[in-house]
Amino acid sequence: MTQQEYNGIMVIAEQKDGKVHPVAFELLGKARKLVEKKPQGVMGLVLGPETLDAKNLIEGGADRVFHVTSEIFNLPDELIYKENILPIIREIKPAIVLIGATTFGRSLAPRIAAALDTGLTADCTDLQIDDDGKLVQIRPAFTENILAHIKTKTYPQMATIRYREFSRPDLDPERKGEIILREPSVTSQNRVEILEEVTRQKTNIAEAEIVVAGGRGLKNAPDFITLQELADLLGGTVGATRDVVDAGFISKAHQVGYSGHRVKPLLYIACGISGAPQHKAGMKESETIIAINTDPSAPIFSIADIGIVGDWAEVIPRLLEKLKQ
Numbered sequence: 001m002t003q004q005e006y007n008g009i010m011v012i013a014e015q016k017d018g019k020v021h022p023v024a025f026e027l028l029g030k031a032r033k034l035v036e037k038k039p040q041g042v043m044g045l046v047l048g049p050e051t052l053d054a055k056n057l058i059e060g061g062a063d064r065v066f067h068v069t070s071e072i073f074n075l076p077d078e079l080i081y082k083e084n085i086l087p088i089i090r091e092i093k094p095a096i097v098l099i100g101a102t103t104f105g106r107s108l109a110p111r112i113a114a115a116l117d118t119g120l121t122a123d124c125t126d127l128q129i130d131d132d133g134k135l136v137q138i139r140p141a142f143t144e145n146i147l148a149h150i151k152t153k154t155y156p157q158m159a160t161i162r163y164r165e166f167s168r169p170d171l172d173p174e175r176k177g178e179i180i181l182r183e184p185s186v187t188s189q190n191r192v193e194i195l196e197e198v199t200r201q202k203t204n205i206a207e208a209e210i211v212v213a214g215g216r217g218l219k220n221a222p223d224f225i226t227l228q229e230l231a232d233l234l235g236g237t238v239g240a241t242r243d244v245v246d247a248g249f250i251s252k253a254h255q256v257g258y259s260g261h262r263v264k265p266l267l268y269i270a271c272g273i274s275g276a277p278q279h280k281a282g283m284k285e286s287e288t289i290i291a292i293n294t295d296p297s298a299p300i301f302s303i304a305d306i307g308i309v310g311d312w313a314e315v316i317p318r319l320l321e322k323l324k325q
């Protein structure tokens, strides 16, 4: 396939309970900037129930939206999604396919890329178009020491982009576009069977405005209860380094950093965290950083707005006491 046969940018929008994930709007906003005013340049593709408001994607920047309507997409089954996305990509031939690097997106994108026998760049932090019209996929490499600029020889050029890398455009209710409804091509598979639905406590750390995070300076899982108490009092969420997640003190949903979540809260309180580059990669954009560490030479202090040299187990209870007063 030659480059000329492929046109436009397709954003695959993830949805849950009929609500589109915000990363899809960020990608539509970026796609609009990439295509500038080229007609029919930006497409949305969403798989979800009929009740889902696909017009939102037009308002967010898409010229055409393909909406594959079925209740079956309420179940986040990558295999069913993949089987229904492939025929549309093969028919429409977008030059670029963008997917949010959410947990689901990270699982879906490589399946689609492999089936299309094309390349995929994961976790991009920026995208550009070069003079030949090719997509330049930019992402940190070698633990964020360099920014790699990657071009894909095959088509479509596929990339996943982390949530909150690009700003979310304002929805424009006046924007016009076309919604193309499609029936699902594959509706059943017998590879996944739901035996029991388990509800777990939802941690949406990426959206949190206040994060109280703990690292190896905490000695065990119960130590996190103190951080949780402070987070609850401030209306925030608990974060963690990879080392304490690996130690089993807290679940992976709380991990901040290069291989965890990227956060941009108004306030990040780092307790017993050394400030390794892989951790800083996920939180250095926080508006205000308070670091509590017993070691005055800990690297976390180099990015902290307020540094407290001390034992978190003394500082946090005192802070709690003051706040409760």
Ligand SMILES: Cc1cc2nc3c(=O)[nH]c(=O)nc-3n(C[C@H](O)[C@H](O)[C@H](O)COP(=O)(O)OP(=O)(O)OC[C@H]3O[C@@H](n4cnc5c(N)ncnc54)[C@H](O)[C@@H]3O)c2cc1C
Pocket: 214, 215, 216, 217, 218, 240, 241, 242, 243, 244, 255, 256, 257, 258, 259, 260, 261, 271, 272, 273, 274, 275, 276, 277, 278, 279, 282, 292, 293, 294, 295, 298, 310, 311, 312, 313
């Ligand atoms: C490919 C790759 C990906 C990675 N991804 C991530 C990631 O996403 N997120 C992440 O966090 N890490 C990640 N890491 C791991 C990272 O390199 C560090 O190992 C990790 O961040 C260190 O965690 P820490 O700060 O809890 O522990 P340490 O580095 O051991 O630091 C503990 C700190 O606590 C201080 N301390 C000790 N006792 C107290 C006390 N009582 N009060 C106050 N301070 C105290 C110490 O002075 C020290 O500075 C990754 C590594 C690799 C190679």
